[in-house]
Amino acid sequence: MYKVGVVPDIDASFLALPRQELAAAALQRARDLGATFAEFRLERIRSESISLRDSVLESAKDDEDLGLAVRVIHDGTWGFAAGVALTTDEAVSLAEQAVNMAQVSRPINAETIELADEPTYDDVTWISSYEIDPFSVPRAEKVALLTDYSDRLLKADGVAHVSVHVATIHECKYYANTAGTSYTQQRVRIGPDITAHAVAEDRFDSMSSTAPPAGRGWEYMTGTGWNWDEELAQIPAWLAEKMAAPTVEAGTYDVVVDPSNLWLTIHESIGHATELDRALGYEANYAGTSFATLDQLGTLKYGSPVMQVTGDRTAENGLSTVGYDDEGVAGQQWDLVKDGILAGYQVDRRMAKKNEDVLGTPRSNGCAYADSSGHIPIQRMANVSLQPAVDGPSTEELISRVENGIYIVGDKSWSIDMQRYNFQFTGQRFYKITDGKLEGQLRDVAYQATTTDFWGSMEAVGGPQTYVLGGALNCGKAEPGQSGAVSHGCPSALFRGVRILNTTQEAGR
Amino acid sequence: MTGIQLTPQDTIERGLALAAAEGADGCVVLVAETSSTNLRWANNTLTTNGAMRGSSVTVIATVGAGEGTAAGIIGRSSVTDDSLREIVSAAIATARAAGPAEDARPLVDGTTGADWDLEPEETSVGVYEKFAPSLGESLKRAGLERRRLYGFANHEVVTLYVGSSTGLRLRQALPRGYVSSTGKNADLSHSAWVGTATRDFTDVDALALDAELTRRLGWANRTVSVDAGRHPTILPPAAVADLMTYLFWQLDGRDAFEGRTVFSKAGGGTRLGDTLSSQPVNLHSDPALAGLEAFAFAVARSSGGSSSVFDNGLTLAATDWIRGGKLEHLMTSRYTAGLIGAPTATPDIENYVVSVDGATGSTDDLVAGLDNGLLLTCLWYIRMVDPQTLLLTGLTRDGVYLVENGEVTGAVNNFRFNESPVDLLSRFTTAGATVPSYSREWGDYFSRTATPPLLVPDFNMSSVSQAN
Numbered sequence: 011m012y013k014v015g016v017v018p019d020i021d022a023s024f025l026a027l028p029r030q031e032l033a034a035a036a037l038q039r040a041r042d043l044g045a046t047f048a049e050f051r052l053e054r055i056r057s058e059s060i061s062l063r064d065s066v067l068e069s070a071k072d073d074e075d076l077g078l079a080v081r082v083i084h085d086g087t088w089g090f091a092a093g094v095a096l097t098t099d100e101a102v103s104l105a106e107q108a109v110n111m112a113q114v115s116r117p118i119n120a121e122t123i124e125l126a127d128e129p130t131y132d133d134v135t136w137i138s139s140y141e142i143d144p145f146s147v148p149r150a151e152k153v154a155l156l157t158d159y160s161d162r163l164l165k166a167d168g169v170a171h172v173s174v175h176v177a178t179i180h181e182c183k184y185y186a187n188t189a190g191t192s193y194t195q196q197r198v199r200i201g202p203d204i205t206a207h208a209v210a211e212d213r214f215d216s217m218s219s220t221a222p223p224a225g226r227g228w229e230y231m232t233g234t235g236w237n238w239d240e241e242l243a244q245i246p247a248w249l250a251e252k253m254a255a256p257t258v259e260a261g262t263y264d265v266v267v268d269p270s271n272l273w274l275t276i277h278e279s280i281g282h283a284t285e286l287d288r289a290l291g292y293e294a295n296y297a298g299t300s301f302a303t304l305d306q307l308g309t310l311k312y313g314s315p316v317m318q319v320t321g322d323r324t325a326e327n328g329l330s331t332v333g334y335d336d337e338g339v340a341g342q343q344w345d346l347v348k349d350g351i352l353a354g355y356q357v358d359r360r361m362a363k364k365n366e367d368v369l370g371t372p373r374s375n376g377c378a379y380a381d382s383s384g385h386i387p388i389q390r391m392a393n394v395s396l397q398p399a400v401d402g403p404s405t406e407e408l409i410s411r412v413e414n415g416i417y418i419v420g421d422k423s424w425s426i427d428m429q430r431y432n433f434q435f436t437g438q439r440f441y442k443i444t445d446g447k448l449e450g451q452l453r454d455v456a457y458q459a460t461t462t463d464f465w466g467s468m469e470a471v472g473g474p475q476t477y478v479l480g481g482a483l484n485c486g487k488a489e490p491g492q493s494g495a496v497s498h499g500c501p502s503a504l505f506r507g508v509r510i511l512n513t514t515q516e517a518g519r
Numbered sequence: 520m521t522g523i524q525l526t527p528q529d530t531i532e533r534g535l536a537l538a539a540a541e542g543a544d545g546c547v548v549l550v551a552e553t554s555s556t557n558l559r560w561a562n563n564t565l566t567t568n569g570a571m572r573g574s575s576v577t578v579i580a581t582v583g584a585g586e587g588t589a590a591g592i593i594g595r596s597s598v599t600d601d602s603l604r605e606i607v608s609a610a611i612a613t614a615r616a617a618g619p620a621e622d623a624r625p626l627v628d629g630t631t632g633a634d635w636d637l638e639p640e641e642t643s644v645g646v647y648e649k650f651a652p653s654l655g656e657s658l659k660r661a662g663l664e665r666r667r668l669y670g671f672a673n674h675e676v677v678t679l680y681v682g683s684s685t686g687l688r689l690r691q692a693l694p695r696g697y698v699s700s701t702g703k704n705a706d707l708s709h710s711a712w713v714g715t716a717t718r719d720f721t722d723v724d725a726l727a728l729d730a731e732l733t734r735r736l737g738w739a740n741r742t743v744s745v746d747a748g749r750h751p752t753i754l755p756p757a758a759v760a761d762l763m764t765y766l767f768w769q770l771d772g773r774d775a776f777e778g779r780t781v782f783s784k785a786g787g788g789t790r791l792g793d794t795l796s797s798q799p800v801n802l803h804s805d806p807a808l809a810g811l812e813a814f815a816f817a818v819a820r821s822s823g824g825s826s827s828v829f830d831n832g833l834t835l836a837a838t839d840w841i842r843g844g845k846l847e848h849l850m851t852s853r854y855t856a857g858l859i860g861a862p863t864a865t866p867d868i869e870n871y872v873v874s875v876d877g878a879t880g881s882t883d884d885l886v887a888g889l890d891n892g893l894l895l896t897c898l899w900y901i902r903m904v905d906p907q908t909l910l911l912t913g914l915t916r917d918g919v920y921l922v923e924n925g926e927v928t929g930a931v932n933n934f935r936f937n938e939s940p941v942d943l944l945s946r947f948t949t950a951g952a953t954v955p956s957y958s959r960e961w962g963d964y965f966s967r968t969a970t971p972p973l974l975v976p977d978f979n980m981s982s983v984s985q986a987n
Binding site (some may be wrong): 059061067068069073074075077087089091094095107110112114117118119148149150153170171207209210211212214292294295296298386425426431432436454456460489490491509513514517 | 524555557558559560561562563564565566567568569570571572573574575592593594595596597609613616617618620621622644647651652654655658662667669670671673699700701703707710712777778779783785786787820821822823828899900901902903904905906907908910912913914916917933935937939942963964979981982983984985986987
């Protein structure tokens with residue numbers, strides 16, 4: 011059995027791997043071959059996926075990805091190689107392959123790669139904030155808990171089917187570079203997905219838990235950080251109300267957006283738009299670029315003056331929270347939007363160096379991340395969060411300011427264009443607001459806007475009492491594709507004059 | 520880690536022997552050896568590159584559980600002879616602690632394939648021997664001609680070995696490559712895109728790709744604003760693949776049976792046998808399709824509506840999902856086939872072809888036949904809005920063009936669309952011949968598609984997007 015309340019250590023079986031020996035061999039070989047910089051990662055990612063369907067275990071799988079990678083700068087060009095054999099021969103070979111990759115690539119590289127100078131950290135250790143390692147909990151105990159949660163929904167009137175899925179990840183990383191930084195880091199995260207389905211003669215629909223994924227351990231599933239008893243008791247009635255709800259009349263409405271929905275709008279329209287690699291075009295062929303170009307830093311009116319957005323890799327339980335990033339830079343917090351004006355970007359060491367004059371600082375803010383040893387570190391998203399107003403209003407107070415509007419709870423469908431202008435979102439629940447009061451759910455609702463119009467229409471943000479840390483486990487970016495986990499904190503917020511679509515009409519029905 | 524690296528065949532033989540010795544009733548071992556190499560560029564210069572090798576071992580152990588059978592599944596990379604013992608033991612222990620699996624069926628019988636003893640195939644940076652120099656030349660040319668190029672080339676080879684306690688010894692190596700390239704004009708006001716799948720990069724010429732991008736960027740010399748609304752729209756094969764791949768992934772038999780998808784009857788049960796379209800449209804998969812070869816046997820590392828770990832190694836037959844507009848099959852495992860009343864299992868196959876009987880001609884031919892409308896390049900950020908109609912939303916990307924009197928006469932703004940691919944199968948008025956296609960949205964991991972261009976008379980552009 012596991013113990014509660016014990017501060018975790020770095021997993022002993024990871025510490026038993028010859029991490030320093032492998033790193034030393036790889037870095038030395040890279041130096042010998044003329045690399046001006048080299049870094050080594052040894053990563054072990056344990057993951058477990060458990061799925062239940064109608065309270066019956068559908069699938070449970072336990073995976074582990076373990077490997078090593080070497081990245082070099084040779085003759086001003088990047089080279090990267092990754093492998094799986096944990097031997098010094100392999101480490102040396104990877105250094106050679108990385109240098110070879112740089113040599114092959116040199117003729118088509120027009121930019122001399124230079125990195126921002128950063129302090130070095132010698133053999134430091136960092137562990138994320140969690141109580142119970144999910145991998146220390148017996149599978150049967152986990153399945154029993156999820157079966158109980160599933161049963162509570164399945165036995166309720168109007169619930170035809172229940173889907174339950176929980177993903178847990180335990181990530182251990184050893185990093186070392188030729189500048190002298192080395193660290194060992196351990197992070198744990200968990201993502202539950204619980205959905206009740208209703209099927210009627212004329213239609214079907216679903217209602218999902220709004221519990222976000224979190225940088226927490228198994229304690230999250232038993233009630234630390236989320237009130238499962240309360241939410242599971244309410245989901246069937248919410249679903250029944252949605253099934254019977256009137257369809258929305260398309261038009262323009264004032265909306266109060268709950269943090270359980272707003273986090274995803276922040277992710278798509280601010281998080282990705284303030285990634286400097288996108289603004290510089292590095293993702294132009296895949297994830298896209300950004301309307302928030304570097305020449306507009308300090309002047310772009312992103313939103314209303316109540317809009318304060320930070321990037322951080324430090325929030326407790328944040329999915330993007332680290333001690334050190336994948337280039338050896340310490341986690342930190344900074345401004346992205348201040349008083350509604352674009353104030354910063356998310357960068358890595360190369361972009362920081364190349365753009366230090368415009369950015370006004372020669373330092374990286376620590377946003378380099380690779381999703382496994384087999385992938386190249388790229389700039390990935392920090393926790394990007396909308397700050398609440400000190401002494402700001404409650405969600406109910408925000409709703410009370412709306413004459414004819416909609417209160418939006420929970421995320422569902424999402425889509426945004428390649429420059430992060432035009433977005434469309436749906437949600438779990440949409441409540442009609444009339445004269446400051448909720449009047450029951452509507453269905454077939456989507457909201458659609460252009461990023462700066464939407465954030466410009468934000469009249470008020472809620473106080474700290476409305477603030478919730480949402481997030482995603484599976485944000486995709488880069489080629490080859492990489493998956494990233496990231497959190498977004500936000501308060502409830504009030505927006506004026508937002509376009510609401512009726513999705514049934516959009517389908518031509 | 521200590522221990523000796525094993526060959527895939529040795530991993531499987533030792534794994535099966537260990538499982539038998541520890542009392543497992545059955546066992547399947549899957550070993551995937553993967554190598555890949557890639558080049559990525561932006562702003563006319565290389566940005567990243569890599570050469571990766573990976574290995575994964577999945578052990579599925581089965582044991583009796585009451586009147587049923589339980590499964591334990593453990594997946595690992597970097598397996599040695601020592602760690603294999605731990606993995607097999609863990610899989611058996613997991614199975615013993617689990618209840619009976621609902622999808623339990625006897626493991627698939629089989630024999631040793633003729634190529635079983637062969638080593639894994641692999642790729643290396645050498646696959647770009649011809650492509651890389653032409654890429655370098657195209658990047659230089661683009662710089663001189665004030666264009667910017669952004670793109671990615673990837674080549675990978677997966678060699679999969681599957682062995683079971685019931686005698687299966689299957690091996691298959693599958694190469695897969697693709698290149699995707701975006702061009703922008705000097706002031707970044709317009710962009711164009713080309714993408715193609717390839718098996719070995721011998722048939723990809725970076726200079727030819729750049730020439731096509733240059734042609735398309737030239738169309739933007741005249742720009743026209745077009746409002747949102749329902750427009751006659753030509754979807755080239757890439758855009759059709761963007762939409763039909765999503766439809767393909769909705770063919771889960773169990774989800775449909777339980778009333779959760781567009782392929783469900785009102786109130787529950789499937790729409791198998793229903794006419795989805797009055798037009799002679801077909802959606803077909805076949806692992807042996809030339810140029811689109813996929814794994815010829817079922818591969819499942821977890822169980823779901825359309826797959827089961829107990830079905831590993833099941834021979835995959837050519838399957839009509841939609842034939843002549845009628846829904847013929849949904850994706851099922853042996854278990855879910857029984858659940859929904861299908862006569863045999865029709866598991867997921869990693870390729871598909873959309874065709875329209877009698878359709879001929881190319882995208883250019885469709886353009887030549889259109890008096891006034893839009894020509895798309897591809898679609899992006901496609902997500903489900905309403906599963907009942909399979910209403911999808913997304914954006915046009917990297918080139919929407921105005922067609923007037925049979926010719927492209929300019930570039931127009933981008934749009935957000937809201938459309939159902941199921942509805943489009945009924946509403947298209949003209950189709951072209953089916954050709955290999957590369958989906959912009961999904962092609963990086965689902966590139967084995969062939970689709971026709973389609974003309975849809977009333978494609979729903981919900982709003983204008985400022986993106987360019």
